[in-house]
Amino acid sequence: xxxxxxxxxxxxxxxxxxxxxxxxxxxxxxxxxxxxxxxxxxxxxxxxxxxxxxxxxxxxxxxxxxxxxxxxxxxxxxxxxxxxxxxxxxxxxxxxxxxxxxxxxxxxxxxxxxxxxxxxxxxxxxxxxxxxxxxxxxxxxxxxxxxxxxxxxxxxxxxxxxxxxxxxxxxxxxxxxxxxxxxxxxxxxxxxxxxxxxxxxxxxxxxxxxxxxxxxxxxxxxxxxxxxxxxxxxxxxxxxxxxxxxxxxxxxxxxxxxxxxxxxxxxxxxxxxxxxxxxxxxxxxxxxxxxxxxxxxxxxxxxxxxxxxxxxxxxxxxxxxxxxxxxxxxxxxxxxxxxxxxxxxxxxxxxxxxxxxxxxxxxxxxxxxxxxxxxxxxxxxxxxxxxxxxxxxxxxxxxxxxxxxxxxxxxxxxxxxxxxxxxxxxxxxxxxxxxxxxxxxxxxxxxxxxxxxxxxxxxxxxxxxxxxxxxxxxxxxxxxxxxxxxxxxxxxxxxxxxxxxxxxxxxxxxxxxxxxxxxxxxxxxxxxxxxxxxxxxxxxxxxxxxxxxxxxxxxxxxxxxxxxxxxxxxxxxxxxxxxxxxxxxxxxxxxxxxxxxxxxxxxxxxxxxxxxxxxxxxxxxxxxxxxxxxxxxxx
Numbered sequence: 001x002x003x004x005x006x007x008x009x010x011x012x013x014x015x016x017x018x019x020x021x022x023x024x025x026x027x028x029x030x031x032x033x034x035x036x037x038x039x040x041x042x043x044x045x046x047x048x049x050x051x052x053x054x055x056x057x058x059x060x061x062x063x064x065x066x067x068x069x070x071x072x073x074x075x076x077x078x079x080x081x082x083x084x085x086x087x088x089x090x091x092x093x094x095x096x097x098x099x100x101x102x103x104x105x106x107x108x109x110x111x112x113x114x115x116x117x118x119x120x121x122x123x124x125x126x127x128x129x130x131x132x133x134x135x136x137x138x139x140x141x142x143x144x145x146x147x148x149x150x151x152x153x154x155x156x157x158x159x160x161x162x163x164x165x166x167x168x169x170x171x172x173x174x175x176x177x178x179x180x181x182x183x184x185x186x187x188x189x190x191x192x193x194x195x196x197x198x199x200x201x202x203x204x205x206x207x208x209x210x211x212x213x214x215x216x217x218x219x220x221x222x223x224x225x226x227x228x229x230x231x232x233x234x235x236x237x238x239x240x241x242x243x244x245x246x247x248x249x250x251x252x253x254x255x256x257x258x259x260x261x262x263x264x265x266x267x268x269x270x271x272x273x274x275x276x277x278x279x280x281x282x283x284x285x286x287x288x289x290x291x292x293x294x295x296x297x298x299x300x301x302x303x304x305x306x307x308x309x310x311x312x313x314x315x316x317x318x319x320x321x322x323x324x325x326x327x328x329x330x331x332x333x334x335x336x337x338x339x340x341x342x343x344x345x346x347x348x349x350x351x352x353x354x355x356x357x358x359x360x361x362x363x364x365x366x367x368x369x370x371x372x373x374x375x376x377x378x379x380x381x382x383x384x385x386x387x388x389x390x391x392x393x394x395x396x397x398x399x400x401x402x403x404x405x406x407x408x409x410x411x412x413x414x415x416x417x418x419x420x421x422x423x424x425x426x427x428x429x430x431x432x433x434x435x436x437x438x439x440x441x442x443x444x445x446x447x448x449x450x451x452x453x454x455x456x457x458x459x460x461x462x463x464x465x466x467x468x469x470x471x472x473x474x475x476x477x478x479x480x481x482x483x484x485x486x487x488x489x490x491x492x493x494x495x496x497x498x499x500x501x502x503x504x505x506x507x508x509x510x511x512x513x514x515x516x517x518x519x520x521x522x523x524x525x526x527x528x529x530x531x532x533x534x535x536x537x538x539x540x541x542x543x544x545x546x547x548x549x550x551x552x553x554x555x556x557x558x559x560x561x562x563x564x565x566x567x568x569x570x571x572x573x574x575x576x577x578x579x580x581x582x583x584x585x586x587x588x589x590x591x592x593x594x595x596x597x598x599x600x601x602x603x604x605x606x607x608x609x610x611x612x613x614x615x616x617x618x619x620x621x622x623x624x625x626x627x628x629x630x631x632x633x634x635x
Contacts, residue, residue, distance in 0.1 A: 028123050031121075196219070209248060215233075219231065231255060232253045418494060
């Protein structure tokens, strides 16, 4: 570019001058033939940071970073623009304060009517934010691509519009067995069993995905080695900007293990339900057998054989009853259907009762039994006395059964820190390492199981383990090996309050006479409860269906409403809700008297307004305690 060629000063033609100068979103300025700036609009001032007076007359290379100046890039841009008439470039540019921005630059060569170069126009747009967003998107897509390709729990792959594989991740290789090279370009039907291929199911899935925007289903798929697996498949169609089908994304999850686990869980639930039903059914014939034995016991035995027969029947009937109870309890505890009636107990009194109840087993096997109690303060726990006794009797029965005749069984109770520790130890056949690991598993039996004199189902220790857990405790088995005896150690959290065995000795205040309404459709149960309450000094009314009961409640205004749940015409839940909504009955205490005693049953009665929940058959002392508690609260 020569300075000797005549030319007129480069200016913006009117009427566009004011328009260009006022633009703020684009830096628009003119350069002379050497690249010196001759005009500067508001957008240039905003974008570059220079006022017009500061920049006009300076070479436009001042707007470039040092590395671009070193390689003479500004001059090369002007040369290329002159040669081709126009140049568009993207790159870093500088602001007055030295900060960089990513710019889109268009340089256009300007000629006069004779074709002589007069200069250049420069239009610059700041693309920094767009570039940042694009870079963020690119990195996100790259991370997503790496994530998809590395995922091993899901088969994720792309299909073209015809259903041929175009991409393949590590999860697809693990689940299907093919590597990427083996499946590239092959139809998705490769992964389906022949029966599905014959029905054109792969093509139908793609069609359903196109029709509904997504397809999800479960079914058999085939691995490379020909084995089948159960899969969950999601197929999503992909479209380009013009709405033309671009292909499909397919995500497959292997559900084989999940399906197997669900099947096992269902089988376990069915087994538990069956055991519960079986236990209930077996109790029916045992009841008349027991009654017959009691009748026989009222008559003297004819001879020694008659006496022996009676004793055998009594022992074996008692054993059958215990086994049935264990089966029923294991079923309940497996389904979390046991509700504990916890109270403060001195463990020593529970141990004494359990040992007394187990003595007939010990005597039958001629075992010596010793009990070792720690002396001092009461060893108090919060527990269900019946269930804790059951735990200890199961351990004692286990010790009697697995200890050869004439053995030694020891029960000890002590405090260790915040725990009460109960140990049942014998010198019997012991346990090997495998049995120690599985001692509390359902139906697990030790060696010599067939030679045991008392038999068993292998559920006693399972029941022990789960009942102890329900009490917030732990139980473990110890043994040095076969013929070295066994020890079972229970740990229960101790509490510092006074146990029920001590409190029970304190005189209880008499019940204050109350107005009581009993609503129960079982006439015998309702009348028996009425007689007990009247004998205790209370004024009692009785109703046998829901509608009559609610009407009587509004008329009688009882202090206590003892309410069955399953009532004809109107349920106990409905009655409780109506009573809670009646201002005249706002002081009535509602007590559920029901055969439903699981956790969710108690939660439901509480939700509709019951104050207490007692499970049939109700101990009359529990009702007396409720009446006394209200009397104490009102004083």
